[in-house]
Amino acid sequence: MLRYLYGDQLCNYPKLADSMFRDRAAQFHERLGWDVTVDDRGWERDAYDDLNPLYVIWENHEGSHGGSMRFLPTTGQTMVNDHFVDLMDGVELQSPFIWECTRFCLNPNAESRVAAALMLAGGELMRAFDVRHFVGVFDARMVRIYRMIGSSPEILGQTGKGRDMIAVGLWGYDDKARESVAHRAGISPELSEKWFLKSFGFEPRLQLVA
Amino acid sequence: MGQNIQSLIGQLDQADTLDDLQSIILTLRDQFRIDHAVYHWISSDGEQFGCGTYPTDWVQTYVDNDYLRVDPVVIGCYQRFHPVNWKRLDWSSKQARAFQKEAIAAGVGNQGMSIPIRGPNGQYALFTVSHTCSDEEWEVFTESHQRDLILLAHYFNKSALKIAKGRKPEIVKSLSRRETDALTYLAMGYGRGQVAEMLSISEHTLRVYIESARFKLGATNTTHAVAKAITEGLIVIGGAALGTSGDWPGKAPNGA
Incomplete structure (x- = not known):
């Protein structure tokens, strides 16, 4: 199922959080060879994980991580504005209607529908909260992954060539694509909505009462 | 409504003082025909910025009773960045229900939407609108105005940041x-x-x-x-908590 969790809610899902940060280490550190920090727990975390971002996570049946991505509003601190403004001719993107999406990660054994499910979730966020665009930084190896899941971004700026290409991309909301993405994910729009409400609507808190 | 939004944004852009913000939020409330609207932010030096239309007695009651501990708006909005319809919050506890009853009696309204704002350097502020109506009416209202309200929330915040910058910096305790x-x-x-x-x-x-x-x-x-x-107002309190401009807890009233 899809879960939408802020950073301070991850502690209620220890298995999910642990496997997500481990899968991120496997993808970004081991496979993609990015210059990221892996801590003594085997977790890949960066400074933006400390800003209480919103994670969208596909949870496997046994409660572990199948895939995820991380969102922050561009009105606050973001990776693209902190480190990649030179790719944008010095322009800082700043709008309550543009959220940054980073750390798109899939478990190596994830079913192929997980990527589509995450796309569906991105669409739910846009629809419910009036977000118009997601912005994100990606490298050459992610281009293929985005193409594979049918979600290639519009390139706002890039540097480097071939394998060393790094780009800032923009994703918009396409209401017409919702049905087909839902179909590919094998999730009915109704079920997706139910999961969304479960995360953002009232859900009894089990562990939060002191 | 489109033109009114333009006019409100224009006014916010020109605002130089908290009193300006207060008169704009009164106009906003009247234009949207709702019971209340509130904006609240605490700057890094501990100075409270805000404006709003809630009855002043309610603020004192809120602080006196330490309602921060029970207010579902606080719990549901702190360090979030998506708009929150109060109906989606957890009002199930006995304390929360009692709090809600008191808030309604104080004139806050039975419906509300709060928009948490994330600004530069970890800034956190809260913009809230509240009203008295049925669930269906509120659903229609929030669906048709959410985008405008998000925009206005952030423009209030921009103005507040601008006003804060212009103030003479005082050495007050600043918490990270x-x-x-x-x-x-x-x-x-x-x-x-x-x-x-x-x-x-x-x-x-x-x-x-x-x-x-x-x-x-x-x-x-x-x-x-x-x-x-x-x-001392170093913590942002809930949508249901705030008084009128210049009359925040911990700040001398200026009769707004």
């Missing part, structure tokens, strides 16, 4: 974002172990944050530090 987070979660009634987990730090690190906040606040112990942070 992590210190504020730690104290806010404690003020909401979470245990230390839970707060450490929520911030993804060890309890040892949490203790260091609390100690440094305690020192900056000149408080004798953690409970005292939390109480001081609330009364």
